[in-house]
Structure formats: C-alpha cells, structure tokens
Amino acid sequence: MKTKRIDKREDGVGVVETQYFIIDSLTLENREKIEHVTLAYETYGDLNENKTNAVLILHALSGDAHAAGLDIEQKNPGWWDSMIGPGRAFDTNKYFVICSNVIGGCKGSTGPSSINPATGRHYALDFPIVTINDMADAQKRLIDHLGIDKLLTAVGGSMGGMLALSWLVRYPDRIRSAIPIATAIKHGPQQIAFDEVGRQAIMADPHWNSGNYYGGPLPAKGLAVARMIGHITYMSDMSMEVKFGRQRKNGTQPFKFTADYEVEGYLRYRGDSFVKRFDANSYLYITKAMDNFDATQWRPLQDSLQGLKTKVLVIAFKSDWLYPAYQSKEIVKACKRSGIETTYCEVDSTYGHDAFLLEIDEETHLISHFLKTVFHEYETA
C-alpha cells in the first residue's frame, strides 16, 4: 500500500511548550474531590473560526502531553510525532490537535507525586483512586475551557483507546467520532495479572515504603522490573526474534548473571531509563485505573451507542497479544448491534502491542482518510 509519508523532523510542528490548565475542583467517580488540579497539555495547529477542527489525542500508560514536535528543554520528539504535523495523519495544516496528559500521572498533571494543598506534603497514597472516566472528565473540562463544543475525534491507543471509549460512552454529543486503537472494552484476567505483577514488583521494593519515598531513595528496582514486564508484553515473539534473536552482548563482564543476551540488556536499559522519567506511585494508580475500566459499567455497550451519529474507527494489530484483536472485535460487535457507522481494520503487523506506535503508514492511511470524511460531514452538516 502506498501512503504519503513525510517523516523528516524539520517538517514537523517544531519546538512546542507544554501548557497547564488548572481545574479548581474535580469531583471523582467515587465522590471524592481533588482541589486545584493541574492538567498538562500541548496543542499543535490552529483552531478554526467555527471550532470544528479540533482533535483530542489520548496517550497510553506511560505517555504524556508531549505528542508532537520537540520539547523546549531536551528537544525530544513527541511520542506520536510521526503521526502529527503538516501533511501527517493528524495534519496540523487542517486540524487543531490537542494532547492532554492524565490526572494521576507524573508528567505535569496532578497525581500522587504532587503536593497535597491540604497538608503541604506529597499526596503519595493519600491521592484518591482515580478512574479512566475521571481522567476523561478532567480532559473534558480542558475542552470546555478551550471553547470547543464538539471534537472531530477522540483518538488513542491502549489506555488512550480506553479514554476514547470513555468519551464515546459518556460524552457522545461532544465528539463527531472516536478512534480506539489496540484497546479493550475492559481488561481480561491476563491483562490484570500482568499489571498486578508490575505493581507487586514496585511494592516489594523496600524503598517504596508504602508510597512515602519522595525526598528519599526511589523504588527504582521495583519500577524498573515493572517496566521490563511491560515491555515484554508490548512486543511479540516474532518482533523479539527479529530484534534480538539469541544475540549476545559484547563486552559482558565476567560476573555471573550479568545481562548476557541483547534482550536482557534491552530490558534493563528500558527499565532503568523509565525510572528517570516516571513515578512509581503513578504507575500503581494508572495501572489500577486501567484494570478497573469497563465501558459496559452501566449498561451494554451497544445500548450506550444506540442512535448515535458518532462514527467509529477501530484499529487492531494481528500480533498484539496484550490487547488481542478479538477485544477490538468486541467493540465492533457493539457498534454493529447499535447500528452506528463503523470501520474496523486488523492491521497485519508483527510488532505486537507496540504496533500502534510503529505501524505509521497503515495508521496514517486509515486515520487521515477517516478524519477527512468526518471533517467533511461536520462542515456540511
């Protein structure tokens, strides 16, 4: 398949600065309130006069608001940079693209590592249990603040897909379409199990100290192991074979149980670098939010979708065993039952769950054409 791919960094959105939106008070699903909530976000492109060209990008577990362009300090590219920019899937010449971080996180938004205004100390485990719906609620407040009545789409992969489903079920009149990618209506026991092993690794680290480690040594080993497990689940046996095989590392030390194989070195590197950029308590809170998410919490999904004018594009990847295609097909099934306009594609990829960040050509083709249709229908409605 031929798709136009513009991937030169200088063609992107350039250097961007993260912005911060303050919510005075946010009431959570469990009726608890958080005061003075900060939500980090970035925007790319311009909002048109009628405010009909806004797209909300929703990130995965360890993602952040920096989806595109180069950040102001490190000059690092955003996590979905190849999808966002002039001429890319989310074409910033046409669309106003917003990427918002989530509450409970540690990338500029209020979470367990933030200071509790009531005590003056870090929240740690005093931070309330937040849900995917709470995260979506905070984002909705941001969209209200930006003066956007209806988003062209809410789109994301993995946890971002759950957020897109939350928008679809709870705020269908605020979106023209939803694009859930490599995601599920709810976690199955295998997904909960992997998350629980990650959480146990963190909590087993003596530095974790019941969550009170701020200002002291971090539970780095525990969080690194959690991330290593995560990375295994994001790949496929085929992608690991291609990437590492049984390749041995050069110059391994003559000690026992060093990282002898490339795959071990890779996982250790990924684990160690994650510790520098992510908070262990946020990992606990966010994985719990994903495990607790259920788009059928109140009623069957097809009932929630009944009669909606919202269009849905569902994308899954063949080798994704963490969020297998059959879970995406469950979303499609509900769409079929409800009679809403649906497009579904199971992309033939060997990258496993990581595919949603890597299969740029296929995603660009599907999303750019889908968005074009949705935008045209919105403009002519």
Next chain:
Amino acid sequence: MTYVNVRFDHKAILKLVKPQSAVLELGCGTGDLLSLLIKERSVRGQGLEIDEQAIYACVAKGLNVIHGDIDSGLAEYEDKSFDYVILNQSLQQIKHPDSVLTDALRVGRKVIISFSNFAYYKSRLQIFFRGRTPVTGALPYQWYETPNLHFLSITDFINYCGLKKIRIERRMYISEDKRIKLLPNLFAQTGIFLADRGL
C-alpha cells in the same frame, strides 16, 4: 440515466435500490458498488470485507467498512438492521451460503444477490466438448486459483428460493452488458435477484 465507466451489473443493482436506504454489502471489495450507491442513491452504506488491502481502498473512498469474514460477521447484526443486504459476486466465495443467506434475509428487509451463472452456454460447451472446467468472462479463474467455493446456476438459485420459501421480487439476467430475456439459464452470464422473506 447513463454512467460512464460503471460496470453493467452495478448499474443493474443500482436500479433495485431505493434512495436514502440503509445498505450492507457483504464482500464489498474495494468499494466501487458501495461508492456508486452512496453517490447515486444517497444510501447509508456499510461494507464487510475480508481483505486488508481492500479495506484500505474502501477507507480512501470514505466508506464505512468492517474487516471480517461474511460467515461470522453477519450474525452480530440485529434483525432488519438494513433495507438491503447485498451479496455481489460473494455468494460463491463463502463457506456456508445457506446460513449466510438465511442471516442476510434476517438482517436485511431485502437481499440483492448477484452471481455468475455456471450453466451459461459457453461453460456448458467447455465441459461437454472439451471436458474442461469452464473458464469464462464471468468465471475467469482456473480451477487451481479460483476463490469460488461453490458453483451454482440461475435455475439452482431459483429452486433454492422455492425450497426455502424465499420470495423473488425481481430478477435480472445479463450477459456482456446486455439484458437477457430468453432462456436465461443458458444465455445469461450473471443473475441478479431482489429477494425477501415475503409476508
């Protein structure tokens, strides 16, 4: 009405579809028929297609299309979800045509079925005189590469409808861009039927 570069069978199917209706096409391929129906009849169209590359072509045309197989993909729709369910040259390629047709008549108020007639006289001649599995304009594949799992004639289909109490509302027979009136089971390459469950 004249259409440039529109397949003759597509034009015939177009005549059977009422404007503003809801259409599900099973095995919509690259979406040419569905696009035509949207353009000319303003239908609300939904496609179902097994081939990934065809999905990309449909999406490029702005169509709603679901990647999946017909045999299992139809059961998930509610009764009378669509005004028309269309099987254009796909009936021969599905594993269980009987159960798919039964389900299509449940999901659609009406069903449009178009298929290549195996009893077309040129096919008969090839079998009779040459002793070869027929390869014709409407059935262009060699036995070892055909996607068709089933071969049926116009008479087969009419008999099937009688047996299953399926009402045939309209029938059209075509061969090489011409309508065929006389002895269709012999002279038509393609049969197109508009059918429903009756009253």
